Amino acid sequence: MTKIKTVDHLVSIKSYNGVKPLEVIAEELNIPVTKIIKLDGNENPYDPLPEVLAALSSLKNISNYPDMMCSNLIQDLAKKENLDANNFIISAGSDELIELLIKAYANPSDTVLSVSPTFGMISFLAQVHGIKHVAVSQQLVKKESFAHYVLDENQFFDVAKQSKIVFIARPNNPDGYVVSEKFIERLVALPVLVIIDEAYIEFSDSQSLAKWIPQYDNLVILRTFSKAYGLGGLRVGYGIMPNDIRNILVSIKQPYNVNIAGQKAAFAALSSPLVDQRIVKMKKTREWFINQLKLLQDQYKTFWIHPSEACYVLLTFESPEVPKNLYEHLYSKGILVRYYSSSDMINNLRISIGLQENMVKVIEELKLFLKGGI
Ligand SMILES: Cc1ncc(COP(=O)(O)O)c(C=O)c1O
Known part of the structure; x- marks a missing residue:
């Protein structure tokens, strides 16, 4: 028998570490799915939007392939952003x-x-395509109750000059920091493709950079319906x-990359007044949660x-033991938060903002954990 070798750059590839399905966790913990508080995937905590449920239940023709250009959705988005549909x-x-x-x-000789x-998707996908990924490490600075990742912008700028694609999540995942517009202005002046991932921009007080699109040949903005619009399970994103x-x-692209359910749901979600109301609530909960943590x-x-x-x-914790024990304590109570096993992130836990009543439970468990020195 002859084992067929993969292409060289995939020999040591590891599959992406995604979130476990709720049903699997419920079975492991022997609790009903409805008792699980899922705060590990930065997902929207609310029930589906009524407009989305109505659109999905009125789906009729699913035997034909979807519109490969998603024209209705694009028209609506272009109007909302006050930009040309061709963008x-x-x-x-x-x-x-x-x-x-x-x-x-x-190209194979280029750097991302x-x-x-x-x-993590940027390094993962660069690896999948055999492209070199370079990451400039940010320095962790602690000041009073807060920790910040601080980027040496000049160092990053110097490496950007040697790169083909520069990726910045704004706000960044995992810390929620927003890089200044000034710094992005410096980057787009370089002959490189600058990708600004705005997956979480709706939760930020900073402005989107979508309005810059008509001025630059090398700027791409990424957005998603997975977070503020709560459609993570339907897989719809967009680029400007x-x-x-x-x-x-x-x-x-694959011609029929976005299915009919996703297209209809995203179109319906855009018209829902609940989206903005829920964002406001989540931002209030975030403020409350941070004050309690403080x-x-x-x-x-x-x-x-x-x-x-x-x-x-x-x-960020002082050492890896406490976040690991806290993660396990919360997990045993059906509260899922993001634990990191990689050496550079092992001192951290990331907690998504859920419903207010569930964040109260997180704080209660955190108090018990800290008091008991579990
Ligand atoms: C920064 C960032 N961009 C993009 C995504 C994924 O977006 P989508 O669900 O549209 O693929 C995530 C998901 O966690 C993210 O954190």
């Missing part, structure tokens, strides 16, 4: 666009640049970019809080 492309989650951009713009830590980049991506930090001094402009809060 938009819809995708199966914004992850798909990261992959298409790497396919279209990175990001900061570290950031959203110069028309020539959009045309290249259209020409290499009180605990003042008392116990065992962790530091990253101020966040997104729908999650990162906590």
